[in-house]
Amino acid sequence: MSVLIIAEKPSVARGIAEAVGAHERKDGFIAGNGYVLSWCHGHLVGLDLPREYPEFARVGMGDLPMVPTEWRWHVSEAGKDQFKVLKKLMASSDVEWIVNACDADREGEDIFRRVYEFTGCSKPVKRFWSTSLVPEQVRADLAAAKPQSAYDGLADSARGRAKADWLVGMNASTALNALYKAGLSCGRVQTPTLALIVERTRKSRAFEPEPFYQVRISAHGMSLLGEKLSDKDKAASRADDARGGSIKVTSVERKREKDKAPKLYDLTSLQRDASDLGGLTAEKTLNALQALYEAKLMTYPRTESRYVMESDLPEVEAVLSRLVREGLPGKAAAAAFKDSQPEIAKVADDSKVHGHGAVLPTRLVTAEGVAELPDDQRTVALLVCARLVEAVMPDAVKLKSKVAAECDGHVYEASSTEVVESSWLDVYDELKTLVKQKSDEKEPATAAPIPADVSQGAAYLVEEADVKEGKTTPPKPYTDSTLLAAMEHAGRTIDDAELKAAIDDDTMHSAGLGTPATRAAVIEGLLKRGYIVRKGKSLLSTERGEALVDVACPSLKTPLLTAQWELELSKVERGDAALSDFLCGIEQYTRDVVEEAKRDYDPDKAMAVSGRKVLCSCPDCGSPVVLSRSGGQWQCSASKWDPDHDFKLMSGDGFKLNVKQFGKKLTENQARSIASGKPTAVKGLKKKDGSTFDAKLVLGPKPYTGWVELAPWDNKPAGKKSTGRKGAGSKPFVKRGR
Numbered sequence: 001m002s003v004l005i006i007a008e009k010p011s012v013a014r015g016i017a018e019a020v021g022a023h024e025r026k027d028g029f030i031a032g033n034g035y036v037l038s039w040c041h042g043h044l045v046g047l048d049l050p051r052e053y054p055e056f057a058r059v060g061m062g063d064l065p066m067v068p069t070e071w072r073w074h075v076s077e078a079g080k081d082q083f084k085v086l087k088k089l090m091a092s093s094d095v096e097w098i099v100n101a102c103d104a105d106r107e108g109e110d111i112f113r114r115v116y117e118f119t120g121c122s123k124p125v126k127r128f129w130s131t132s133l134v135p136e137q138v139r140a141d142l143a144a145a146k147p148q149s150a151y152d153g154l155a156d157s158a159r160g161r162a163k164a165d166w167l168v169g170m171n172a173s174t175a176l177n178a179l180y181k182a183g184l185s186c187g188r189v190q191t192p193t194l195a196l197i198v199e200r201t202r203k204s205r206a207f208e209p210e211p212f213y214q215v216r217i218s219a220h221g222m223s224l225l226g227e228k229l230s231d232k233d234k235a236a237s238r239a240d241d242a243r244g245g246s247i248k249v250t251s252v253e254r255k256r257e258k259d260k261a262p263k264l265y266d267l268t269s270l271q272r273d274a275s276d277l278g279g280l281t282a283e284k285t286l287n288a289l290q291a292l293y294e295a296k297l298m299t300y301p302r303t304e305s306r307y308v309m310e311s312d313l314p315e316v317e318a319v320l321s322r323l324v325r326e327g328l329p330g331k332a333a334a335a336a337f338k339d340s341q342p343e344i345a346k347v348a349d350d351s352k353v354h355g356h357g358a359v360l361p362t363r364l365v366t367a368e369g370v371a372e373l374p375d376d377q378r379t380v381a382l383l384v385c386a387r388l389v390e391a392v393m394p395d396a397v398k399l400k401s402k403v404a405a406e407c408d409g410h411v412y413e414a415s416s417t418e419v420v421e422s423s424w425l426d427v428y429d430e431l432k433t434l435v436k437q438k439s440d441e442k443e444p445a446t447a448a449p450i451p452a453d454v455s456q457g458a459a460y461l462v463e464e465a466d467v468k469e470g471k472t473t474p475p476k477p478y479t480d481s482t483l484l485a486a487m488e489h490a491g492r493t494i495d496d497a498e499l500k501a502a503i504d505d506d507t508m509h510s511a512g513l514g515t516p517a518t519r520a521a522v523i524e525g526l527l528k529r530g531y532i533v534r535k536g537k538s539l540l541s542t543e544r545g546e547a548l549v550d551v552a553c554p555s556l557k558t559p560l561l562t563a564q565w566e567l568e569l570s571k572v573e574r575g576d577a578a579l580s581d582f583l584c585g586i587e588q589y590t591r592d593v594v595e596e597a598k599r600d601y602d603p604d605k606a607m608a609v610s611g612r613k614v615l616c617s618c619p620d621c622g623s624p625v626v627l628s629r630s631g632g633q634w635q636c637s638a639s640k641w642d643p644d645h646d647f648k649l650m651s652g653d654g655f656k657l658n659v660k661q662f663g664k665k666l667t668e669n670q671a672r673s674i675a676s677g678k679p680t681a682v683k684g685l686k687k688k689d690g691s692t693f694d695a696k697l698v699l700g701p702k703p704y705t706g707w708v709e710l711a712p713w714d715n716k717p718a719g720k721k722s723t724g725r726k727g728a729g730s731k732p733f734v735k736r737g738r
Contacts, residue, residue, distance in 0.1 A: 001096040004036045004089050005128065008102040008111055009356075011300065012133070013037040016101060019138035028085030038089055040102060044079035045114035047166050048072040050174070061178045061598065065171040065590045071163065073118055083115065090121040100148060101128040105354055106509045106573075109151055110158030127151050132350055134311040156579040157569040161509075164188075164565060164586040171590045172556060175597040176548075182610035185529060186552055188561055189487075189514045190522055194531050194541070195557040196486055197478055198549045201541040207474035214468045215239045217412055219247050220460035221451045224405060224412035225468070235467045238410060242465040247405040247412065249458045254450075259396040261424045263306040264347055264358030265387050267516035268484050270380070273387075275481035278379040278435045279537065282480045282520035288376040289359065289384075297365050298384060300356040302517035304510055307349040308357040317344055319363055320388060326367040329386040329431050336426035342392040354506070361385050379435050386431040390424040397421035401450035407462065416447045477538035480523065487513040487522075490559035499563035502570060509566065513559055530611050547608035551600065553593045607637065616672045619699075620653035625675060633658055633706055634671055649703070658706040661697060662686055674699055679711040 005020075007013040013030060014037075017023070022032035029038040050056040052074070056066045075083045089095060098121070102108035116125065125148035130141035169187040176184040213235035215226040224247065229235045263269075267286065274285040292298040308316060320342070324334045347358070361384050370381045397420040404413050419425060478486070490512045491504040504511050514522050523539070526532045531545030541549075555561055568585070571577035607614055612626040615634045623638035639652030657675055659665055663686030666674070673680040679696040686692055696711040 002031070002034055002036050002092075002094050003097060003099060004038065004092075004095045005099040005101050006086065006112060006115070007037065007039045008042065008108050009300070010039045010041070011356075012101065012103075013039045015133035016128075016138055019133070019135035020142070028082055029089060036089060036095065038086055039082070040086070040111050040115060041079055041082050043076065043111055043114070044083045044086075045073050045075055045118045047162060048074050050170055059174060059178075061175065061594075064175055064178075064594045065167070065587070066174065067167065067587055067590070073114065075118070086115055087119045090116070090119050090123065095123065097124040097126065099126050099128050099142070099145060103354070104129050105507070106154055106158045106161075109154045110162065113155050113158075124148075132309055132311060134309070137311075153573045153575045157573040160569055160572055160579050160582050160586075161565065163583060167583075167586050167590045168556070168593065172553060172593050172597070175594045176551060176609075179597060179601050180551070180606050180609045182606070182612075183529075184548055184609065185525075186548075186556055188556070188565070189518070190525060191549070191552055191556045192490070192559050192561070193483070193487060193513060193522055194526055194545055195549050195552075196483065197526070197532050197539055198541040198546050200475055200478055202546070204474040204477060209471040209473065212470050212472065214470070215242060215410075215412070216466055216468045217242055217247060217407060217462055218464040219405075219462050220454065221448065222403060222414045222454070222460075223447065224403070224414040226410055226412050228470075232467070232469075238408070239465040239467050241408045242462050245408060245462050246459050247407045247462060249403060249405045249454060249456055249460075250411075251402075251404045252450075252454055252456050253400075253402040255400055256420065257398050257400055259398055259425065261393050261395055262387065262390055264308065264360065264391050265384060266304050266306045266358060267302055268304070268488055268519065269306065270359055270383060270387075271520065272481040272484050273383055274380060275479055275484075275537065277432060278376075278383070280376060280379060280480075281523075281534070282484060283524045284376050285380060286520045288374075288380040292373075292377055292381060295364075297362055297369070297381065299358075299360045299362065301359065303356040303359060304506065304516045305353045305356060306358050307352045308347055308360070309350050309353055310348045312357055313344060313348050315363075316347065316360065316388070316392075319361055319365075320344070320392065322363055322365070323361065323385055323389060326365070328361075328365065328367050328370065329382050329389070329427065329434060333386065333389060333427040333430045336422070336424075337389050337393060340393045340423055343394065344392045347388075347391050359384055360388055382431060382434055386427050390427045393424040393427070394421075396423040396425045403450055403454055414447070414450060416450045418449045477540055479537045479539060483523065483539060484519055487519050491563065493558075494560060494563055496563075499560065499567055502567035503559060503563035505566065505570070513562060542611070543608050544611035547605050551597075551602060551605050551609060553596050555589075556593070612637075615668060616675050618653065618655050619675055619677060620655055623652075625655065625657075627659075631659070634675065654702075654704050656704050656706045657699070657708070661708050662695075670697075674708060 005013070005016055007016060017030040017035070017037040020033060020035045022030050022035045022037055024031045029036055031037070050059070050066055052072055053068060059066060090098065098116070100109070100112040102112040126145035127148050127150060128142055128145050130137060132138070165188055172186040173184055176182070176186060210230070212228040212230060213232050214228055215235055215238045217224045217226070226238065267289070270289065271282040271285045274280040275282065280288070286301060289298060289301040293301050324337050327334050361381070365381065365385060370378055370385070373381060399418045399420050400415070402413065402415045404411060406412070476482070488511065491500045494500040494503065510516065526545070527534060530542055531548060532539050532541050549557060568577060568582050572579050572582055607624050607626065610626070615625045615627070617623070618625050618636040618638065621636065621638055623636055625634050626637050628635050634657045636652055636655035639654050640650045641647040642650050657671060659671070661682070664682060664684050666682065670680050670682055674697055677699055679698045681694070681696050683694040684692050685695055697708040698711045700707055700709045
């Protein structure tokens with residue numbers, strides 16, 4: 001008889017297999033010594049979409065909210081083969097019992113339970129709970145494995161969050177779509193992220209810069225600045241008074257500060273640096289890292305850990321030696337590393353490794369190989385290699401100086417920062433040089449060091465005085481880097497201490513909004529849906545995105561919702577609250593969201609939310625005339641047709657105008673002119689035989705068919721009028737979904 005151990009990822013399964021003496025590699029599993037090791041490859045089983053439920057296949061506002069009486073699940077397309085392997089192994093008569101060895105967190109528990117329950121397996125299960133793959137520790141943790149039931153609370157909290165996200169996201173999106181006919185998407189993570197960008201964009205747009213003036217004095221090798229003034233003449237007067245005078249130093253502060261070596265990269269911190277230094281988007285960074293991982297040059301990409309296990313230190317030391325020998329990330333950096341005293345042990349902390357350790361290069365990385373990589377992969381590889389070297393080096397030391405002085409009764413100040421012990425900063429500086437071709441950021445100017453002989457009470461002659469002009473600046477737009485940081489640290493916007501702690505807790509779930517693996521996808525989703533645009537490195541909201549935030553339920557626009565859920569789910573996890581009670585609360589919240597959407601419906605926001613192009617006002621009712629979703633017609637936005645009954649007009653005047661007339665696509669100006677009732681000249685119209693002709697087109701009478709009629713062309717006889725039937729190269733109205 002065998003014990004089946006199921007890990008979350010192949011790499012973990014291999015580590016456990018080595019510890020238990022299983023070495024026979026099979027298709028989808030490893031066997032030997034009384035054990036069978038397999039893996040899930042992440043979420044193999046997921047919740048069905050509403051369209052997979054017969055009762056939710058077609059829903060309108062009156063059918064909401066959608067609350068499944070029985071939840072439906074499916075195996076992911078990408079995971080079907082591995083699921084078959086697991087199902088066969090679980091059903092095997094040779095397997096006596098099963099060990100859940102998925103990651104030691106909420107998601108890991110959920111991943112295993114979904115597979116176990118979906119296969120219909122009923123064999124006894126024990127829970128392997130460890131973050132170490134040291135063989136001795138693995139064997140000890142296997143021996144101490146608890147019954148699966150000891151983690152029922154954790155599994156319930158995972159199920160609760162998945163179902164809550166489904167209920168709120170699906171119902172909120174469906175409600176807004178039913179009201180605004182705009183293909184909208186809302187959710188617990190996406191909507192507050194969009195709200196952050198909208199708020200920043202609007203603040204920047206509304207900002208009005210104001211000029212300010214500062215008197216700048218040069219004295220004894222220092223450049224001192226006075227207070228900011230709004231009056232230019234007043235600043236000029238102070239500069240005149242200072243010339244030929246002297247300053248008296250009223251205070252001098254000097255202190256040495258440590259600039260700590262950075263931690264190793266998790267995915268989010270790598271994406272942020274790749275954005276700041278290399279100009280890469282979060283998605284490009286993830287794609288590049290994934291490619292490097294598949295090429296066996298980097299470790300697992302989707303990690304939220306910034307440390308490695310104690311057991312990983314020998315491998316870390318071997319990789320470091322290889323990097324320095326290869327001169328990665330640069331010869332000067334390698335020299336700086338050799339001259340320092342590396343502190344390799346400080347990158348290891350078993351208690352801070354959740355699932356996977358930090359992103360690291362492998363022994364296969366070479367300077368020659370990195371140089372030949374595609375640009376994005378090269379940038380990411382250099383960042384990861386440099387970070388490993390930086391992380392084990394001693395702290396840098398900086399001397400920070402600040403001087404205050406008086407001149408003619410006014411206060412002036414100067415400050416400077418000098419690097420005393422550069423250590424890891426040498427590596428960082430060389431890295432910036434290596435990836436500078438990707439960066440559009442300018443290096444900030446550094447002030448000249450404060451002279452060492454400046455002392456309190458000393459007086460120095462003013463060598464020069466002038467007025468420095470400036471303007472107040474608006475809030476900087478979000479970039480991938482700053483938005484990722486805002487998502488990761490969303491708890492900073494929450495005042496309630498208990499709720500803040502709930503969203504910041506990363507022991508059983510990812511802190512903040514989203515996870516390291518999903519945040520890039522959230523940003524890209526907002527871009528693809530047209531809610532935001534990227535200009536250079538800046539992320540700005542669009543009119544459609546701003547309109548969506550305006551019509552979305554207020555509680556969906558803040559990370560407070562996530563914090564509240566996490567607080568309640570932590571109670572479920574501890575057994576202090578029932579999952580059924582949590583879900584009842586979510587169902588009521590979902591009803592409230594739907595009712596709020598109905599109550600707050602704003603028809604004036606419909607066009608902005610839809611993002612559809614507006615041609616003009618309807619000649620009959622004055623509503624916006626917009627381009628249909630198919631792009632084939634201009635239609636009155638107030639009109640509704642029934643696609644299930646031959647597109648019968650249900651409400652409105654039914655105005656529509658086909659974009660293509662007599663084989664010729666109308667320009668917007670031509671369509672606008674025709675819609676206004678003017679005979680409009682159009683050249684290059686086509687006949688049945690393929691020849692072309694010129695004519696003036698006019699809007700046909702009601703009921704509108706979408707087709708136009710021919711009007712006289714100056715003094716020439718009119719062409720044959722269109723009857724809506726196919727003729728003279730025209731096409732009849734084609735009934736299709738809008």
